[in-house]
Amino acid sequence: MTITADIRQQVHQRAGCACEFCGVTEESAASELTIDHYQPQAKGGNDNLENLVYSCPKCNNFKSDYWPVDDQPALWNPRVDPATLHFIEAEDGLLYPLTATGRLTVDG
Structure with missing residues (x-):
C-alpha cells in the first residue's frame, strides 16, 4: 500500500473517524481504524481516494479481498x-x- 499521509488524513476526516461500513468509532474501537481498498489491489484496485474506505478491523477482515x-x-x-x-x-x-x-x- 502506497498511501500518502495526506491521503490517509483525507480518508480519516471524510469518514468522521468512524468505520464507513458499520459506523463504529475510533473511540469505541479504542484505536485508529484501517484504510481498506474497496476494490482490492489484488483484483485491480488502486490507491485513489475514491477506492479507499475507512474501516474497522472486523469489517476489513469480513470484506477481505472479495471482488x-x-x-x-x-x-x-x-x-x-x-x-x-x-x-x-x-x-x-x-x-x-x-x-x-x-x-x-x-x-x-
Whole structure:
C-alpha cells in the first residue's frame, strides 16, 4: 500500500473517524481504524481516494479481498450508495437486507 499521509488524513476526516461500513468509532474501537481498498489491489484496485474506505478491523477482515466476478453481487460501497438503498435497520439495531448487495453484505 502506497498511501500518502495526506491521503490517509483525507480518508480519516471524510469518514468522521468512524468505520464507513458499520459506523463504529475510533473511540469505541479504542484505536485508529484501517484504510481498506474497496476494490482490492489484488483484483485491480488502486490507491485513489475514491477506492479507499475507512474501516474497522472486523469489517476489513469480513470484506477481505472479495471482488465480484461474473454476475455475483457487489458488497455495499458506503462511498457510493446510501445504506437505506440496501438495508433497513430494525429498532434493535439489526440490519435487514433489501437487495442482493445488502444480503451479501449482511450475511456474507
